Every structure is written in structure tokens, then in C-alpha cells.
Amino acid sequence: MITSPTLENFTGVSLGGLIPLALLTAILVIMNPVKINEGGFIVKSKGTRTVFTKWEVINWNDIYGIKLTTIIFFYYIRIFCKGRVKPIWIPLSVSNKSKFVEDLIRYIPDENPLNVLLQQAR
16 A cells, blocks of 8 residues: 655654664674774684684784675674685674774784774774
């Protein structure tokens, strides 16, 4: 049934699209945790299919290339590392974006490719 364009119809259709997008964002943040320390990124190992989470460290020195990628409305950094065939996808949908950026600035070495991306983002 096609109805005439009214404010109520526009609001209903807009909310109908925003609610699933908000739920998808929440799921991505919960399912793809990323931590940062002085050694590098700490990400959930994709090879695990168990109840317990195994964490994997991506050392800053192993990163030789990065590429910013967008899928639908979500930003990811594809990180190319030594000793890996496929890149590692780091979601930029983090729960505390300002702390994430502060930690990146604090821990990333000057010669790391991620530092170039941070300088462009500022």
C-alpha cells in the first residue's frame, strides 16, 4: 500500500532504518573488541570457535601497510602485517573513541604507517 508523503510516514520509515543500524553497530562493537597497549593491538583471535576468547597481539613493528575501508557505514582499518597473508580488520566502531585515539597517539611509534593515518585524521 502506497501512502501519501507525510511527516508521520517519513518519521516511521526513517526510524525503521535507524533502529536496525543502531543494533548492528552495537553488535559490531561487542563482537569485535580491540585493545591497545605499548606492544601493539590486542584483538580477538578469529581462529577460535570456543566459548573462551583467545587474544592475539599485533606488534607495532610487524605492521607494514594500512588501508582505510568502509563497509556500509562502518569504518575499518585493514592492517597488513609481516608473516600474514590476509590483512587484519580493526573496526573503528569503538565504544570510547576519544580514549582509543589518545592511546593510539601515545603508543604508535613515529615510523609506523598508522601514524600517517592519524596525522591525516587530525
